[in-house]
Each structure stands twice: as C-alpha cells, then as structure tokens.
Amino acid sequence: MxxxxxxxxxxxxxxxxxxxxxxxxxxxxxxxxxxxxxxxxxxxxxxxxxxxxxxxDEYVIKLHLFFKEKSQNKDKFINDIYNIIYKYGLSCSVLGITVPEELKKQYVKTYYAKYNKKAYLNMREDFNKFQSNMYLLYLLLIYGFNHMIRFNSNGMFNLPVGNVDFNSNVLKAIDNYLNFLSSKTIEFENxxxxxxxxxxxxxxxxxxxxxxxxxxxxxxxxxxxxxxxxxxxxxxxxxxxxxxxxxxxxxxxxxxxxxxxxxxxxxxxxxxxxxxxxxxxxxxxxxxxxxxxxxxxxxxx
Ligand SMILES: C[S@@+](CC[C@H](N)C(=O)[O-])C[C@H]1O[C@@H](n2cnc3c(N)ncnc32)[C@H](O)[C@@H]1O
The missing domain is CATH 3.40.50.150 (Vaccinia Virus protein VP39)
Structure with a gap:
C-alpha cells in the first residue's frame, strides 16, 4: 500500500x-x-x-471543504493555483519558476525564503483584507514557515514566509487528496x-x-x-x-x-x-x- x-x-x-x-x-x-x-x-x-x-480550527476545516468542492474539477483548481503563483511572482519549481543562481549562492540555505518574502507578504496582506479567499490561505500555508495556520490576537494571519517552494511533492499531494475526496463519502465538522x-x-x-x-x-x-x-x-x-x-x-x-x-x-x-x-x-x-x-x-x- x-x-x-x-x-x-x-x-x-x-x-x-x-x-x-x-x-x-x-x-x-x-x-x-x-x-x-x-x-x-x-x-x-x-x-x-x-x-x-x-x-x-475553523480555517483547517474551511480548507478541507474548499478542497472537497474543488475536487469536482481538478484541472481547473490546479490551474487557478498556478495563476495566483504567477500573479504574486512566487517561486514554483513545478512551473519552472526557479530562484536565480546568484541568490542561491548568496543564501545557500535560505534562498526560497529570500526569493519569496515580498510576494508572500503581499499575498498575506491581500488575504487579511477579507480572510475569505481560500486559494490565498492555502498558498500561505504552503509557502509559510513550518506550514502552519497562525493568526495573531487581532485576528490577522501572521505566519512569516518559509524556506519552501511549490514543488512536485505538493502537486502530487494535491492530486492524491482531490482523488480521495472525489471518490469517498466524507463529512467535515468544526x-x-x-x-x-x-x-x-x-x-x-x-x-x-x-x-x-x-x-x-x-x-x-x-x-x-x-x-x-x-x-x-x-x-x-x-x-x-x-x-x-x-x-x-x-x-x-x-x-x-x-x-x-x-x-x-x-x-x-x-x-x-x-x-x-x-x-x-x-x-x-x-x-x-x-x-x-x-x-x-x-x-x-
Ligand atoms: C496532532 S494534530 C492532528 C494531526 C492529524 N492527525 C494529521 O495527520 O494531520 C491535533 C489537532 O487537534 C486540533 N484540536 C485542538 N484542540 C481541539 C479540540 N478541543 N477539539 C477538536 N480539535 C482540537 C488542532 O487544531 C490540531 O489540528
């Protein structure tokens, strides 16, 4: 198995x-x-x-429900995610958007964080305006430090950028989960x-x-x-x-x-x-x- x-x-x-x-x-x-x-x-x-x-955690469950809804049209969902990655200018090895060699040499262990920081903060600011865009929340989780969902005492999502990328493992995990959701009977509660x-x-x-x-x-x-x-x-x-x-x-x-x-x-x-x-x-x-x-x-x- x-x-x-x-x-x-x-x-x-x-x-x-x-x-x-x-x-x-x-x-x-x-x-x-x-x-x-x-x-x-x-x-x-x-x-x-x-x-x-x-x-x-209401946001964890909102994300599961979001994936469940999107499992009906997998290709469109992944495409929508890619469009947001392009829009904010995040790195994405799956799309061939890679970190320049210069930056890799300069920040050997933290180059993803260096490259994505500005884009991540822009995306975080946009999410915090209404906190309803689950595409943005999902990408904040993926590109965020330790993949956490974290809000401050004022209710603002406040996780910093992580040293991570949207790579083939993320894509494979999305694909597997969408297949699971579209083929199983599952209820989420909060x-x-x-x-x-x-x-x-x-x-x-x-x-x-x-x-x-x-x-x-x-x-x-x-x-x-x-x-x-x-x-x-x-x-x-x-x-x-x-x-x-x-x-x-x-x-x-x-x-x-x-x-x-x-x-x-x-x-x-x-x-x-x-x-x-x-x-x-x-x-x-x-x-x-x-x-x-x-x-x-x-x-x-
Ligand atoms: C160890 S994690 C579960 C990890 C999960 N098995 C997995 O593989 O991803 C514990 C979870 O319990 C949730 N939690 C904490 N207190 C809770 C409560 N009183 N009732 C329900 N869930 C709670 C947290 O939000 C967290 O997602």
Whole structure:
C-alpha cells in the first residue's frame, strides 16, 4: 500500500507513522471518525466505507471543504493555483519558476525564503483584507514557515514566509487528496471534539482515531490544550469503552525528559503499543531525542 500525505503538510501530521498505525487499526471499518483531524494525513490513509472528521480550527476545516468542492474539477483548481503563483511572482519549481543562481549562492540555505518574502507578504496582506479567499490561505500555508495556520490576537494571519517552494511533492499531494475526496463519502465538522462526539451513533464496526495535541510537546495548537483537558479526554475514552466503542489514540509518554503521568496511569487499562516516531533520529544517533510515542487502544485483537 502506498501511503499518501495531505497537501497541507500540516504540523504534527501522522503521515510518517501511518504505516505502523494502519497495522494497529481495525481491518474493516464502516464509519471512521477522527475528532482531531488536522491536515488529514491520517484519514487519507484509512480504508473505510464512510469518514466523519472534525477539527476545532475553523480555517483547517474551511480548507478541507474548499478542497472537497474543488475536487469536482481538478484541472481547473490546479490551474487557478498556478495563476495566483504567477500573479504574486512566487517561486514554483513545478512551473519552472526557479530562484536565480546568484541568490542561491548568496543564501545557500535560505534562498526560497529570500526569493519569496515580498510576494508572500503581499499575498498575506491581500488575504487579511477579507480572510475569505481560500486559494490565498492555502498558498500561505504552503509557502509559510513550518506550514502552519497562525493568526495573531487581532485576528490577522501572521505566519512569516518559509524556506519552501511549490514543488512536485505538493502537486502530487494535491492530486492524491482531490482523488480521495472525489471518490469517498466524507463529512467535515468544526467543533470542540466533545461536541463532535455528542449524539453520534457509533456502532461496533466503526472506529474512532484520536490524535489530540500532545500534552508534553510543543506546537501552535497546544495552546488549546492543558492537563485538565487531557484528563477529560481520558474520562471520555473510558465512557466510550463502556459503550463498547472501539478507539485508538496516539500520544507521547516521554519526550525530552518529560513524562506524561496522566497518560501513563490511564494507559494501564488498555493495550499500549510503542511507535517508532519522527522524534527519534533513526539515521543519526548523535541527535539524542528521547521520546516514547505510543498507540493505545481498547480493541481486542
Ligand atoms: C496532532 S494534530 C492532528 C494531526 C492529524 N492527525 C494529521 O495527520 O494531520 C491535533 C489537532 O487537534 C486540533 N484540536 C485542538 N484542540 C481541539 C479540540 N478541543 N477539539 C477538536 N480539535 C482540537 C488542532 O487544531 C490540531 O489540528
């Protein structure tokens, strides 16, 4: 099976872990639920009859819905994206718009950021005027630092330019995602995960995968998370277990010297699988990132 990546290249995405996770997920899923779907790299790689996914971030969900709408006319969508890239004068290796050699020599490690900065800031300013143009938001995500969606306290998108380009990987990811969206039955929701789960009638052949913000790591969406929310999530999972709903959850038990003790205690009730995670450098043992990422499930197989 070929594993595919969401075109959002979303921070914290599970693309690299999916080959391991898919082995631990149920084999036959009627409805796949994902309450913390982020960029979608998880559900994209799951085979189910139907998908119902959610995220609290309204712009993430707006982007998914935008892609869903555009999946009906793939060629036009990609063409529209190219026109915006031309309009702002961004680099785009797929279109042959490359950074001049001089600039590459001068800024060996940051030449994309140098080249795209002005165009990116113009595009950001235009997006912030109405904040409704999803083409612009998508390109801000692609050309932005660490592929994040970040707004300041005044509600303005404020991510700086990243050292990245619209390359063949981005194009391939867009193509894969549009194909997925046009061939599957998928619903997107935009709630806190508790409100998402309430009133859902979840059956024994359904499955819920939880990929919440990790309590002991850092990212933009961790601002929304704390110990109280972590405990509440585990209480909810215990309730789901009582109702015989099958779930799986990933999280970090240890990371950079910290331990998630709430998780450690709670996990003793269920099956725990160690995951070889991105936090560990497989190739370079000198990079010592001491992490233990786990998958916990109440499934009996
Ligand atoms: C680790 S990321 C999910 C990544 C995703 N599995 C992927 O592969 O792209 C966690 C997500 O949880 C969302 N989130 C944070 N708090 C939430 C809440 N209370 N309810 C629903 N979603 C929430 C964040 O916006 C973020 O997108």
């Amino acid at each position: 070929e594993f595919i990546r969401s075109p959002f290249f979303y921070v914290g995405d599970k693309y690299k872990l999916m080959p391991q996770l898919i082995e631990l997920f149920p084999k036959n899923i009627d409805v796949y639920y994902e309450p913390f779907c982020g960029g979608g790299s998880s559900f994209l790689n799951v085979n189910a009859k139907k998908y119902i996914v959610n995220d609290i 709630y806190d995960y508790k409100d998402f789960l309430i009133n859902k009638k979840i059956n024994s052949n359904d499955f819920i995968y939880f990929d919440p913000p990790y309590l002991i790591s850092q990212s933009e969406y961790n601002k929304l998370w704390n110990e109280e929310k972590e405990k509440e999530l585990y209480d909810i999972l215990d309730c789901l277990n009582k109702e015989k709903v099958i779930f799986g959850i990933t999280n970090l038990l240890n990371h950079k010297g910290k331990t998630n003790n709430i998780l450690l205690e709670w996990s003793k009730k269920y099956k725990v699988y160690n995951i070889e995670s991105n936090y560990i450098s497989f190739n370079d043992n000198s990079i010592k990132v001491n992490s233990n990422e786990v998958y916990i499930t109440n499934a009996n197989y």
